[in-house]
Amino acid sequence: MPADHSPFFIVSHHWHDSAEGIELRFWLKGEQSSQQSAQLWRVPKQESVCFVAVAQLSAWQQLWQSRRFQVRIGQGEFNTLLGDVALPVYSTAVSQQRRWVKEGRKQGLQVWEDDIMPAERYLMERFLFGSLVFEAGKPRPIRSKPALTRLSIDIETQWYQPGILPDLYSVALATDHEQLVLVIDAQQARLTEDQQAGMVQLVASVKECLEQTVAFIQRTDPDCIIGWNVIDFDLQILQQHCDRHKVEFAIGRQHSLPNWRKRADQTERYAIELEGRQVIDGPGAFRSAAWFFDDFSLENVAQSVLKRGKKIEHADDRVAEIERLYREDLAAFAHYNLEDAQLVLDLFEQAGLWQFLVERSHLTGLPMARAGGSSAAFNTVYLPRLHRQGFIANHVGEQTLQTASPGGFVMESQPGIYNNLLVLDFKSLYPSIIRTFLVDPLGLNLGLKAPEADSVEGFLGARFHRQQHILPALIDGLWQARDEAKAQQNAPLSQAIKIIMNSFYGVLGSHLCRFFDPRLASSITMRGHQILQQTREFIEQEGYAVIYGDTDSVFVHAAEHPDPMQLGKELAVKLNHWWQQRLLNEHGLTSYLEIEFETHYQQFVMPTIRGSEKGSKKRYAGWLKKDDDFTVVFKGLEAVRSDWTPLAKQFQQQLYRLYFQGQDLRPLIAQTVAQLKAGELDDQIIYKKTLRRRPEQYEKNRPPHVQAALLRQRMQPGWQGRKIEYIATVEGWQPIPFVSAKPDYHHYIEKQLGPIAQALLQFLGQDFDALIDEQLSLF
Template sequence: MPQGFLLSRHSFDQRGSTCIHYWLATAEGPVKLVIDGERPVFMVKVADRTQVTEALAGVPYDWQQLGFQTFGREEAAMLYFPTIDAHRRAQTLLQNRGIDVLEGDFRLHDRYLMERFARGGLYFEGVARARDGYTEYRQVRLKGAEVQPDFKVVSLDVECSGQGELYSIGLYGDGVEEVLMVGLAEGQPQSAGTAIHWVDDERALLKALEARFKQLDPDIIIGWSVVDFDFRLLLKRAGRHGLRLKLGRGGADARWRDGREGSQGFVTLPGRVVLDGIGGLKSATYNFESFSLEFVAQTLLGRGKDTEDVDNRLAAIEHDFRHNKLKLAAYNLEDCRLVWDIFQHTRLLDYLRLRAQLTGLELDRSGGSVAAFTNLYLPKLHRSRYVAPNLPADGGLASPGGYVMASRPGLYDNVLVLDFKSLYPSIIRTFKIDPMGLVEGLAEELEEGDTIPGFRGARFSRDRHFLPDIITNLWAQRDIAKRERDAARSQAIKIIMNSFYGVLGSGGCRFYDTRLASSITLRGHEIMQQTARWIEEQGHRVIYGDTDSIFVWLSGRPSVDEADAIGKGLASEINGRWRHKLKGELALECELELEFETHYRRFLMPTIRGSEAGSKKRYAGLVVKGGEEKLVFKGLETVRSDWTALAKQFQTQLYAMVFQGEDPSDTIRETVEKTRAGDMDEQLVYRKRLRRKLEQYVKNVPPHVRAARLADDMRRQQGLAPRYQNKGWIRYVITLNGPEPVDHRQSPMDYQHYIDRQLKPVADAILPFIELDFDSLVDGQLGLFGVTD
């Protein structure tokens, strides 16, 4: 059978029936599958039949009782409709009467794939017919397949004026490296390597883009903010010229749909996928201080744009469009190339493809953990004749979080970190935690000993469940990916598995039940506490625990090899105890696995500021691996984006000296002196995100907002447009007159602020443990404090 990979999916009504279109990328070229007459469906309780019949008078539907039941063990019927419109109208009529409609929120084209376990890759067959640039199949049959597609990808970037007038469109990728540019070739200097296609005006630019899409025929278009900026702008400008931008396959129109307030919109190009680099990286759990193309490119590739100053860049673009179009073309194309290289460097497309193959999510879907879980779980549930519940009406109650034990502050030698491998997925596998398993486990005919106890009244079936097996399958695939060093596949599976707890604890999931989430997290608490007790029985001291990690202090002075051997021995001992305990008490096979993760030669667990109590999720340590030493910071200033470079540099230098047993006194005094002398000014800049519009900050106006308002006031005085009204990032400093933007500072720096608020907190976290005091050192006095254990 032929096979392909899903690019886009759509369903609609046509001549009193339904039609589904699936576009695929195949080795033989693009394929369009056409499926006619598939009936939309939802479920209702059989007990509501009389009310349903009255409410749906005049709406065509087919009532079928196929032995399904709800999670409340009430018999359910399936209602099939001839059209999507009838399906939608029927839901509204029933809901208006307070009649429960179950599983009514699935799009026809999604349910069709889901029920056939078709995710990403497909086998298909049918009656084929050649069309203009693609092959169309009708009378289709399909099923899931493992497919390794060779996508045709193009990176796109648009340059425009401050008013949105289109100047040029860069295209880079498979079979193309060129810029479409408004202007005349005559009078321009010779191109220095950038291929330029000249057009007369903006309308001609848009038509040229249509022509190039038809010629290049890409499967995937990538870019940076490519949906919410580039395509939104392209469609808006096309509308001004009365054009319907035909960028889809088969001459289909590109379509725009606004997202909810404050969220990204959506662009649809039938037969193609538009992937935004920012959304893709976030879904793959990348995190950057800034997601600007410049910052990400510099971080990942070591190169970027010449400047990230928005005003100067825009001014340069407008100047170059008038006076140096070749320079603008090179700039435009480099933006395309940067995006392309970021995708290549991160293997982002591989990750998104694997995610789609594993979960059934669209390639361009951002987030989607609930949908991924549903795609994997629901078809299995249906084969057990259960109907899924609706979302909780109250939005769901909060479930307990991960276990975090009180820390024992101190400066330690030789701390080991033991980590449970994928603790929450392991708990689901071991204790058979599962939505249907909960329903079955609470069934009246089952004796308590025949089930597995959970928390908050939960009991789970020992053999009627799906989620443990789904995770076991994913786990095995991840182990294979690790052995084959397939980082993209391993990461995709890890993210999917780890999302399942969050899904079950989310009021946005139809399978939400506080007993499910609590039976995972509270079991985690129990496991962590028991593990800590067993470790301390071995003569060691547990100084901290966090969700799935336990920090163990080794007394004495073991060598690196000896400490590593102790760590491995402890992991093996604890794993054996858990196997014995679960087998003996609950007759369960243990899937928990404790691993020796890290050996810190020196380790600091600080106190909470202004308190003697130990902090949580904040520590630092010195790791020795392969003969090289590395400082590790967790939750401290060095890894916080809202602290200055001064604090970060000072902390790194100070901790390195203390961990090496060196006296940091002179370094502290020298840093303070340089700060007061103005030698450190470049490191005193705060950088913070404006998460709301400026006008929305009313009662509480933090420093960065005050700086942003001041900046926009001064820009208006200079005849410039305000820059910070609609969110964004602001760089500012603290002066004797308060916070001021870096670009418009007028007052002297408040150096004492930086000493008190940046240097002193960093020093106070570690100096007491070596009998030093920041204030005494800075004032030239010696202050001795007792060691905190």
């Protein structure tokens, strides 16, 4: 057993059936040195528990006796949230529990929480989330800062086609202290001695490459293995080659093999479990930390975060270039492969993902690799508290109410151009609604049975108990922890708390969650609708127009107020006081709603829906003073969309900046159209798209980028790129670099420049088509 009084982070947890009961295994990593290996803590002779209906106990006992299942019925009854009464039943083997549960369900017998595995339940019921410390040999919760070791893996292969195992070319392995590229070269003669020394090593066969890969992993002994699509591509391909060449893919601790399983949500995607290690995929980690990119390719994310990317030229056909380098320049090929592995290491470090994943594990109790599992996180933090109240959870799908819960409220906007536009934003609106109105699964169950005076009315017939609930206190604790994290400038912890708090609404509204109930989700979103509408009414009674609102924000026109910034602060103070008094007087509730003055736009444009007079939603532009300078902020418009050309983006940015600076727009419009027609902007009219599948697999619908890709395949047999660059020509869509026809400049004027300009010109009483006809006659 690890030493007392030293904090340990739980790297991974496992279990297996044994002759003496279930053995739990926890791999623990300390804080002292990344060079110290993780320690194994074993907990033997454990049982697995689930719950069966008391009303069906005699039928269950008959099943157990007839099939000679050895079970132990626990003491004490539990209630389900749907009204059943249940008893705990213990088994000394998970395999045995699975058999009798399966048999019972075939007979229509009910069972709950049988999907919670013993190691997970052991930690959860003791609130051992993320880290622990031993005192007198017993574990208790603590937070730690583990010294984790990490390994980044990237492989290069022949062009991948689904269902066909591609040839393996190389494996790059990068840790914080060591780098190695294993390149398969049967001749072993394509590197000089100098080139072969150090990080690049030639191997004679795929089998030797696999064996050395496994040996490197065992020698460096990482706590975490990372990569870009590392599970569904790199490790899957390596596993398949190991199977083909009869090599044990023993990359877990104690030379154990991976445990692969198909993901329930994606039939063609897999999850992997490694003894003593976490496998963390780059795109998933970034998404779980609320990073957003138009394109989650390694190249795009690296350029965005690190300002550098892959070490290869001919980016338009990277696959062909990789093949060429493998045939002709192994040194450059190896350097390219290694840089991909190093990029992932650097991305995790630069983005603060390690700290974020550790902190989220402390909050949710989930392993680092499951950072995005919102439903699992909710289960882990909620279930042990529910059990202490004498209740157990439903199983997924047991709640049959079908009423749909509405999304966030979006007001009809009032299109136009505004001076002094203020944005007031409710701080974490949905979590604050849960705290204020006591929204909670247990509270709903008890509130529906309680006298009206002891409950708070929700929506769709919901009522929530005023005293007995769990979730509001959980939110309250997280809220305070986030305030403390902000005060300590612990950004990863603050972000992790924000994400987990905001995920609770989505979990309660998801059919994949065992706590799903439309009355819960609707009592959050419909309350949000009500709050936003009543907030608008209050502001309008103060004499100011609300021109738009979206989920948790209202946009207020300050008009000619002499001090808009001060007005924004005053409105926030008044609103918070108003909500406090209203909720206390009308409902006897403490208000945790908190609206903040967020932004002052000196000028603001709310466009119309294209081709309509109605105001748009989630699309606007504003002129904002920031750090003693002014900047244009775009939301949802072409300048921030990835599916528009550089011409469109640059034109929109220049157009709005000129307008906000009070300058004449006509010269820019005329000059841009003239330059476009003269061919001076041909480098800016390129569309870029990613192919989600091979071009020939698009059968029913072939959009422009697919048409261009098919043409490129005809012009360049063997081209297998994933990204396509193309332009509109007078002869149709043509790919770069095979453009043979003149660009269709009318297309770009009509489909790109015109809509962008007209969205602004309509408010100035001008027309784009008339303007360019008039202006071009002057050139």
